[in-house]
Every structure is written in structure tokens, then in C-alpha cells.
Amino acid sequence: MLCLFVTPLAAADGNRVPLAERPPGAAVASAHSLATDAGLRILREGGNAFDAAIAVSATLSVVEPISSGIGGGGFFLLHDASTGRDVFVDARETAPAAATPERYLTADGEFDRDRAENGPWAAGIPGLPAAFVHLAERYGKLPLAQSLAPAIHAAREGFPAYGRMTRGYERRRAVMERYPGTREVFLANGRPLRDGDLFRQPDLARTLERLAAQGFDGFYRGDTARLLIEGVRAEGGEWTADELAAYRVAEREPIRFGYRGWEIVTAPPPSSGGIALAQMLQILAPFELADLEPATRAHLTIESMRRAFRDRTFYLGDPDFVEIPQRLLTSRDYAAGLRATIHPARATPSDLLSGEPTPLEDEETTHFSIIDADGNRVAGTQTVNLLYGSGLIPPGTGVLLNNEMDDFALKPGTPNAFGVMGFDANAPAPGKRMLSSMTPSFMVRPDRVAVLGTPGGSRIITMVLLGILGYDAGLGAQEVAALPRFHHQWMPDVVSAERGMFDAATAASLRAMGHELNLPPDEVEGGRGSSHVWGNLQTVLWNRADNTLEGGTDPRNEVGEARVELRATTPAR
Template identity: 75%
Template structure:
């Protein structure tokens, strides 16, 4: 903290006379209405209707939310290879209604023994971008299969094989290729067609998959069957383990049997904090999302955001984003390898100090926030949200990182490997594929987990319960932030899923936004405050570019006063689905 005291102090002295509403307003507590102890139905929102329906099928068979999460996660691993799969990892935020226990299952990928920084530099000492995002060297040891085994065995009611059955059937029988899947393949075809195992899965008589094709994955079905039969050993050892090692070696990589066998799921204490009467429970490191959310929301608690004009509100939210992402860059990494000043970074006092550095009418150049010399995730992740009829909750976010991950499918497995090694700071101060930088705290080391932006989150104010999350690379955290602000402002779940989105991540020092997020007057007002905007179609502002839409937010809401459930599935994703189903209503997957 000493490194950063001086610039923050100078900014505080400069701007404190102009700051306002430094403390949250104290409101009279309203009379509390009677609330339901548990819902009378179940609700699931996911990025594909087959996954949502599989989750409800498992609930109808007597499973709970945790069994349903295994079904939803594994089906997404089959039908969204563009976004996630058995070759990737994720985070699962759980709430057990009976005990009140809340925990975060950390199934983030780990670096293999060969994954040291020098392996990713070229002869000139520069980052070898092809090696960091493509092929075997870009892949960390997968965590998702271990998470499915752990989730089922420790928290579920049904056998693992029963919860995996929908995914096995869909992998074998196939499903229709959708437009995003075909477009994504076209953008990654050059890399994916380097590898024989990938060509066998994604080419049909030499032709790439196309929208409307029935996509069958018999080898992935067999891999899932071995996982169902033998649990952890069915993936990380035995036939699947041998095929993974051979495929990585044949492609020029260096995994070992010990890398696979030593993988472990870790249960972590979630990040918890309060915001305007809501208790927020969210992801802990190695996810950066929870600490960043705690910082941003506690900064913003000093203002009545809904009462402000759009430009003023956006300015303040952006300044909170800027400060949280700056701290992310320097402080956050795998807590099993580095010390993270979590207590400080999530404290209200620290947030109040950061708030004091915000000029209410002027942008803070990102250079001014650095306490040392200024240093020189694609959006294809997936999320699902579940509340069952007992009140159990799951927020799951899983990924293979960029579109189709590394592009490598080891022959005989059907498993598309991730390219999460790029989420490490492979060369300090060099941006990754998302333009995010890092230093020693997020440097790779054997067995270490790379920093993530995945942010599954619960909101609970006693009258309402929300589960929310989204894909989006480094934009995940800010999309969840805007979703939380939307629920706090009284929007319903579908309106929150449809909210327009904007983002700032400290560097590059630009506000990115979806099409239509800002009207002309708001954009002009933000520029007058000193902000640089990078809008779709604007190639002059720098930055990595803004696409017209972002993310794929999936959220569910339980109103405990009326005891009603609702789902919000991102309208940007035409194959997503949010469903509320009465406990007595079985849902067929067919």
C-alpha cells in the first residue's frame, strides 16, 4: 500500500472539496413484510435451451440445484464448444438452503510443470502470441471435470452418471449448429485445422461445420461416459488421461501424468459485502471479480445513482471501474501463491479513500493512478443461474477462454482444450488478448491458477434473492456491476439481462460501449469531462475495438414477498433459455 499512498493522497487533497455525498444516506428501515422460506417452483437460466431443459429434467427426477448444475454445465460443455467444455474450467458459487452454507468451488485451470514464463518468449524476449493463445502450450490443466465430480459427490442427491446422462445423449445424437458457433469456427479455422483431432470433430468430408448441421461428438460422449463411470480417475487418469497426454505431446506440448493426476478442486470462502441493503456474495481469488465488485460498489455507495443525469452517473461508474481495474493489475493472482491484501481492497474505508479521488465533473487520467512507472478473457465464456424449489442456489461460470480455446482437440477424446495460459502475465506489463496487463502476482508457475474475471454472484436483501453472471472476458465484472445496479434500481430479471453495457479497465484509457448505449448528448457530455469513448464503428479512439453487443448474461430472481420466480436470459443470444418450472412438471430434453 505504501507505493500508492502518495498519488492517492495528492488526488484526494486536490478533489475532496469538490466531492459530494461521501457517506451513504441513512434511510429509515421500512416495516418488513412476511417472506417465503422457499420457492414453490424452480428456475434455471442458461445460454442454451438444451442445457436449461436438462437441468429441469434432473430436478424432476428428484435432484437438487447442485445435481441440476452438473447437468446444465455438462450439456453446455457439449453444445457450446465455442465457449466452454470439459477441456476448460470455471467457478461455481453455491448456497445450501438447509445449512445456509455458501461456498465457491474453484475449478480454475492450473499451469502444467512446463508452463514457465520463458516458454512463452521468442528469441528476442518478446511474448510469442501464437504460443500463448493457440495450441498445446496455451492450455492449462482442465478443472471442469473435477468440479462436476466434486459438485455431484459432495452436494448432489443423484448419481453422477444420472446427472451426466443428458450431456452424453446429446453428444452422441447431436444438436443443430447455430449461427454463433459456425461464425466462431470460421474465425478460428486456420488454427483449429492445424490439428488432426480437431479436424475429425469439426470437418464434415473436408467441409467446416455450417449452421443447421447436426453436430455429433461420439468421442466426447465416450469421454463423458468414462467420467460418469469412474469419476475423477475417469478423466485425469486411465484411457482419457493417456489420450490427453498423447494428443498434447503430438502437437508439440509438454504435459505430464502428474500434471493431470495432481489437479484439485478448491473450495474457497466467497467475498461478501453490503451494498445499499443488499448482501452481495461473489467470487474470491483467483477470480478478480469479487474484490473488484466490492471496490466499485462501495465507491459508488456514496452517490444516489438513479437520481443522476445519465452522463454524470456514467462518469462516476467509470471512475469506480478505473480504480478497481488498476488494483486488479497490481495486486491480484492465485491466493495459494501470492499474498493479496484482500481485507484492505474490500474494505469500506479503502473505498471511501478511492471515492475521495474522484472529481465529480472530470475524468481522472489513468496515468495519475499509477504508483509506479506506467506499464506498457475473448468474450466466449458461459454462465448459468439456478434456484430450486428448496431454495438452493448455484451460479456457474465456465470457459475455455477465447473462441474455441486453444483450437486443439487431442485425438480420441472429443475434448477441446482451453487457452487459459494467456490469462497469466506471461511477460510482465504486456497485455493479454483482452488488453489486460499483469505483473508478478499473476506470473505463471507450475500448479498455479491464472487470474480470472469470472464473477458468479448472489444478491439478497431479505425480500429478494438474485443469482447473476455472464461471459465477457475482462468485461464480465463490469457487466455484473451494471446488472447489480439494475436490480437495485428496481428492474426485473429480463430487463437486467437486456441492459446496455459499457466498460473501462484502467488501460487502455477508454470507455467502450455497445451500440446504442449512449445517446449523442450523453456521449458529448462524457467527452467534455475528459473521457475518451470507443464506440462501435469508431476506429479513431484506440483500444481493442468495441463490438455492437457484448456478453450473454443469465440471471434468476426470487421475490420472497410474492413467492414468485423469474428468469432473465440475454436477448443477445437467441439460443439461451430461462425457465420457471413447478416441481411436479417434468421437462423432456427431446
């Protein structure tokens, strides 16, 4: 474990600048202004960052059904300022016992992608409601009902539908309208939602009220559990009451490593993000990236991505079910060995990296970042996987179920919806958690503390990497949230990039090195076409030298908001 001692900064005259012990107030950044409002409201009412995390997470579950919800799961990285402890709360979904690999094959043995992505067989047992109960009981100051109140209000009274919701619905409409419970929610007025329509979810409000009143049993047992099971079985699925009641949140030790004077605290398995970040950043650490030509800087970063994603494919899964060589994969020596395989001016074809394990002992998903006036902090990433998850809402619940089963290696070596592959380490088993790319993270240096994360499927990991590199280069929170992005994931062997990431000269240099580029076709001649923007990064930054707070919300998202409130508007201790 890397320990950093907090010391004052040296001023120009040789004196020491004292570093603030506590932030001047609170900062919340989330993907929707109503969720940011909910978090700040709970802080004003006397809650801490962990109570605010419940409020933000639950409200996002209501107002961002395209990205997350209580029918899905998430990861919460916590820092308790009173003890100095960091903890990773794993609320990832789990596999139903009936969901064996054979269930996802057609009669002729081919992979059944529709079953893996849509409807009852696509859904794992949800974890997010259990996380709310866990956070309230272990870390919060307020009753769960108080922290859930903003989300219940938003579900009952409604909110205006917005562009990302309505566009996403059109893309998933054919699937969502298969199911009576989903039609009842999304076609309540007889037609699909349009921008500005008031979207009310009374069944979801009642489900949240049962959770608020009864805690764990209000979702995983009783009326809600019965309705969930009936709805899944009506569509041919096989959930049981016992496996719902058996769901448990897991607390895990975060991954920690050093990068150029920062301590990085990030997500352990079943997230693949923390190990990948440790590999990529430790590969890059000896390079003075700011001094390199843009093409060389991008080349080295791409090669670090390639190697990390290759290891992700073979080694990572649920640590409760498989042995993961985590100590080795995150070591500086292992990163040095990977670095030595990088040619400084030539791309390494992915098929030259071993396709077998070596012997070793976008708009989906959402993120929020919080720092409170006591210095507690939360990085929370949550998801239902693809747009609107499985598309299935069991009638009477308002709960849109996830389609996280596709994140397992349902057929070994077959890419999932994000194009990433897996093998035995990530095969499904009863109660097992599927591998994830969600990577909520902290960056800690004596003078700066940052909280960051983003949605984006397999691109989450590389977007967090680029955010960390941005903060290390001295950027502010909003600048980090707006950074252009690029990505490589070993297979397929192609570099994808947002509009504006590479100019023509840089793209030409990368191609000359042997990289295949997938760029917006109207930007660089020869690009095959890619999504012009990705992700929805939300971040907050505490500058301890001048004791200021910053929030950054991704400009790619029309409804996100980052807000800072100074201590005068937060409760005194």
C-alpha cells in the first residue's frame, strides 16, 4: 500500500503554504440536475456524503432510466474522513441459478444474442436497492426514508423527458414494447415520450416507498419481490424468491497504487477497471507525456490500453469465484515488463500478443461524484447495462430490469455488446457477479483531491485513464470533464476516437505507425466512422492549497449539473 503524507506546499518565498484540513463546503456532480439538487438538499438537511450518495443514486434511478435504475447495480467508492478509511461497496448484480451458459444458445448451438440482451433471461438479480440500505445503516447519518424522499417525489410528480431519453427509447422501442409492464410505463399516454413530456412513474414511487419503509425486505422480500418474480416468470424467466432474499452487498478493499506523486484509489474486481488503470498508468509513469509529440503520446497510451485489455480478457472475474493474480497484475515490475514490449514507433498487432492466458499464479451507465464539508467523498457508478437495460418492467413495480447477464462470458470467446470477450474466469454461475468496467476513482495528492468516473461500457476504463492524465497535467475539473477521448481494447485491433481528438497530422502519424483508426468520417479522410462523443464524466476537485472546490460535468450531456455550495449553506457541526 502506498502512503502519502500530507505536507504544506512550498511558496515562492520559501515559506510553507498551509493546506486546508476540511473543504469550504460541498460539491456534487451528476448526470442530471434533479439528482444534483437531491444530493445538496440532503446535505443541507444534515446528511453526510453517504446520505447524499443515496439521494443522488436513487434520483438518477428515476430520472435516467436510459442509464441506470434500482433494477440494476453499481459500485460505490467511499472515503470516511473521520477514520481515513477507503472502502469499495460492491452492489453488482448476481446471476440467477437458472442462467447457465446453455440457456443462451440456440438449437444449433449458436449464441442467442436476443436472449442475452433483452427480456427476463438478460437480467441479473438487482443490487442497487441493497446498496441504499447498506450505505444508510453503515455510513449515513439520516434515516433511509429521508434520503430516498427526493427520488420518491421525482417518480410520483414526474419530470420533463429530455433528448437522450427519447432518442434512446426510439432505439430500443421494438424491444421495450414487447412487454406489457413496460408499455404501461412508457406508453401511458398512448404514444412514445416526446421531449418535454411530463414523465410520471407512480409504480416506481410505490416500490421506493416500500424500500424506504421496510429497508431490505421492502425490495427483496414481500410485495415487491413477489411482483418482480411474477413479472419475470410471465415472460419465461426463472427467478426465485430465495435468490432475491439471498442477495448481499459486498465490501471490498480498493486497489491503490502510485502515479507521479498521486495515490490512485480505485475499483477492485469484479470491476476490471482498477487493475487496468494500475497497469496502464504504471506503464506510462516513466514517460514525460507532456513533452512528447501528440502522435507519440497517443501511441504509447494506446499500447498501454492494448495490454491492459488483453489481461482483462483472460484473468478477471468475480473474486468470490475465481483466483485473480491481482498482486502480480498491479505490480510495478509487471508493468515494466509490459512496457518493455512496446516499440516506440510501431503499433503492436493485437494478434501478436498471446491469445491464450500466460501461466501466472456512452450513454449507458451513469456516474456521480461528491465531496462534503467534512471531507467525506463518494464516487458512484451505476448501470442497467445497455440503453434501458433488458427493456422489461415487471407489471406493478416500475422497475426496469438490467441486462447485465451479457457482461458474463456466456459463450467463451464470443464478444459481448461492447465487443469485449471473456473466458472461464467470467463464466456465469449461481450467485456470481459479472465482470464490469465501472471504475469510480479517487486521486489524492497533498494539495489536491479529485473524485471521478463515467459511463461508457468498456470505454469507461480508458476515459477514467484520460481524466487522471488530465488532472496530472494540471487541468481543472470542468476541463477534465470536457477532454476529448480515444480508446483501444485489444480486440478488435482498432483505435476509436471522438470528434476533435486527433488532427489530420496526428492521425496520419498513427496510421504510419501501424494503428488502424476508427474516426468520424467527415473529420479525417479514411475513417470508418465512430460515435462522435462518448461517456458522461462527472468529477469534483478539492484544491487544498487555496481551499476551493470545483465541479465538472460532461458537456456532452444536456441535463447534467455540477454545483458547489460553501459551508454557509451547509449545516455546521
